[in-house]
Amino acid sequence: MKIKFKINGKETQVEAPPAWTLLKILREKLNLTGTKEGCGRGECGSCTVLIDKKPVNACLVLAGQIQGKEILTIEGVACEKLHPLQNSFIEEGAVQCGFCTPGMIMSALALLNENKKPALLEIKQAISGNLCRCTGYQKIIKAIKKAALKLN
Numbered sequence: 001m002k003i004k005f006k007i008n009g010k011e012t013q014v015e016a017p018p019a020w021t022l023l024k025i026l027r028e029k030l031n032l033t034g035t036k037e038g039c040g041r042g043e044c045g046s047c048t049v050l051i052d053k054k055p056v057n058a059c060l061v062l063a064g065q066i067q068g069k070e071i072l073t074i075e076g077v078a079c080e081k082l083h084p085l086q087n088s089f090i091e092e093g094a095v096q097c098g099f100c101t102p103g104m105i106m107s108a109l110a111l112l113n114e115n116k117k118p119a120l121l122e123i124k125q126a127i128s129g130n131l132c133r134c135t136g137y138q139k140i141i142k143a144i145k146k147a148a149l150k151l152n
């Protein structure tokens with residue numbers, strides 16, 4: 001099937017089987033490999049992208065569901081420089097193996113776009129679908145808090 005959508009601000013069109021997931025389209029058709037595949041079944045959040053500004057697991061979205069949508073992946077977050085949220089992750093040491101990081105950033109970005117002063121519980125809820133084996137979450141939470149301060 002032919003699918004037209006906007007990816008990181010650009011109109012695009014791809015041809016893919018209807019059973020392909022958005023994750024597969026991103027990685028195999030568009031070469032956007034920043035979005036990672038962890039579990040492949042909606043449990044780890046490493047494949048999180050934004051569709052029409054809402055965080056979703058790209059491994060659970062089928063080709064037909066992205067028709068006409070606006071998708072943001074980790075590759076579209078930085079403009080000329082890294083986004084303040086990305087810098088905060090670096091500054092706070094919130095990245096270790098980095099596998100969960102793109103998904104974490106996308107979930108945190110969706111939160112900060114809607115809520116400039118999130119409470120601790122709101123931060124925890126926003127990243128509750130993103131698993132991280134390395135950091136123990138404290139540094140990630142600190143980084144998101146720091147980014148919120150920078151963005152205010």
Ligand code: FES
Pocket residue numbers: 036037038039040041042043044045046047048057058059060
């Ligand atoms: S790869 Fe999509 S949620 Fe784990």
Ligand code: FES
Pocket residue numbers: 094095096097098099100101131132133134135
């Ligand atoms: S930094 Fe390794 S899984 Fe999160």
